[in-house]
Amino acid sequence: MVERGRAELPVVVIGAGPVGLAAAAHLLERGLEPLVLEAGSQPGAAVASWGHVRLFSPWRYDVDAAAARLLEPTGWSHPDPDVLPTGAELIAQYLAPLAQTEAIASRLLTGTRVLAVARDGADKTRSLGRARQGYRVRTMDANGAVGDVLARAVIDASGTYGSSNPLGISGLPAAGEERAQRFITGPLPDVLGADRARFAGRHTLVVGMGHSAANTLLSLVELARDEPTTTITWAIRGGSTRRLFGGGSDDELPARGLLGTRLKEAVEAGQVRLLTRVSIEKLLPSEESVQILGTNREGGLDLTVHAIVNATGFRPDLDMLREVRLDLDPVVEAPTALAPLIDPNQHSCGTVPAHGERVLAHPDDGFYLAGMKSYGRAPTFLLATGYEQVRSIAAALAGDRASADAVELDLPETGVCSTDLGGDGDEVSAEGSCCGSTPAEPQLVTLGAGPGLGFATGVVHGRSGDDVGN
Ligand SMILES: Cc1cc2nc3c(=O)[nH]c(=O)nc-3n(C[C@H](O)[C@H](O)[C@H](O)COP(=O)(O)OP(=O)(O)OC[C@H]3O[C@@H](n4cnc5c(N)ncnc54)[C@H](O)[C@@H]3O)c2cc1C
Secondary structure (H helix, E strand, O other), rough: OOOHHOOOOOOOEOOOOHHHHHHHHHHOOOOEEEEEEOOOOOOOOHHHOOOOEEEOOOOHHHHOOOHHHHHHHHHOOOEEEEOOOOOOHHHHHHHHHHHHHHHHHOOOOOOOEEEEEEEEOOOOOOOOOOOHHHEEOOOOOOOOOEEEEEOOOOEOOOOOOOOOOOOOOOOOOOOOOOOOOHHHEEEOOOOOOOOOHHOOOOEEEEEEHHHHHHHHHHHHHHHHHHHOOOOEEEOOOOOOOHHHOOOOHHHOHHHHHHHHHHHHHHHOOOOOOEEEOOOOEEEEEOOOOOEEEEEEOOOEEEEOOOOEOOOOOOOOOOOHOOOOOOOEOOOOOOOOOOOHHHHHOOOOOHHHHOOOOHHHHHOOEEEEHHHHHHHOOOOOOOOHHHHHHHHHHHHHHOOOHHHHHHOOOOOOOOOOOOOOOOOOOOOOOOOOEEEEEEEOOOOEEEEEEEOOEEEEEEEOOOOOOOOOOO
16 A cells, blocks of 8 residues: 555655754654754754854744754753854754754764655656655765665755855856865855964955855954955945945944945955956966956956855755756745745845745645745745744644644744845845844844834844845
């Protein structure tokens, strides 16, 4: 009986980030068997790569309710709800203890990368009997051994942090970009900490126009105070920095105003050289540096730097889902029904309405994108929203339709979101948004009312960031 066989299989959760682990907790509460597959060597592997960055959401919005219920009997106590953790603290005080609970530890495989998901026994074109089939999840362990796991359902919570947009302007890598990889970092290198040596006294090009770019630029400016030979160039695709610089003290978001004002001052003081209308066409790596060729407002671009910070945002890895029948929006690559709710042209992170399983469903039943990946290229994702997604998905998989359809997300009246920064100023893009901050003077941030969600305020430290597009 194929049907019964499918029901006995585990629900595979891809990724042990905050949302994947929360999914496991909700599935367990529903009496379903999760199996969490994590590519990294530790839970929260993506968060670890921005561990030095402070979240803008205080602890009260960072902990999933089912996860807390699993943790409490172990003697764990909820961190101070009003404190903003760093990524490293999120792991140490929440994700790691959660992954170590007996219930999850025995159902979590780290060092296990999912290569592909397919309907077991039915390629994408086969419809006959498709709905009865479970899923075949192809994996590769840390030693390169490939294997298959069968699943009744799959929740892909693998995030987007592993797939940055390329530097090339058309969404394709610039010529030589792959060969130049050793000179290119992610959007939030630890400039003042672990990665200092890479930038101190060197020339860095920061590409992008969101908060990650701003964060990194300001950290580089700080580094240059101690290491005066540090040189900073900033490249943006558009012609104006207006949206990132914001309205200064008149800005409706004080933190945005502060961030923008500081960056504006740094540009005006010549600490940061700004290049606009940049198109990177070719990268020529050599031993110590990389030459960048292309165009900018002034004509040809020919720049040689020691490091490039790619802060152009992220995109979901859809290659591994090639055999799954997905229903995705052609623009943001989020589930079609979700796309209008998260459109970065209309929503900041605080104004996305809560949504559940129905909005996240695809033509292949039992397959879901959840967490950051469910937002595709939109940068407006919040943990609290992801926790509600997986609560609803677990309820649906358990057959509790009423609970799956009920919206239980109590989106905060205070303190979730630092910014709704948009694109290049003279064009609308999915850039800017919901990211963390590096410690500085705390600022009280007030966000305007958004559709359906009222008012949000929050404490944000001096700098914050993340972006999509450049
Ligand atoms: C700098 C920064 C600050 C942020 N600050 C906030 C904040 O203050 N508040 C807020 O609500 N949100 C914030 N966010 C947004 C969002 O909540 C986080 O990105 C969060 O980590 C998303 O959780 P996730 O579980 O969906 O994905 P991730 O945390 O990205 O986890 C995905 C996991 O999947 C694993 N993985 C990836 N590919 C595979 C594969 N093929 N097979 C197996 N495993 C795989 C990864 O290793 C990773 O562990 C921030 C984001 C960033 C980047």
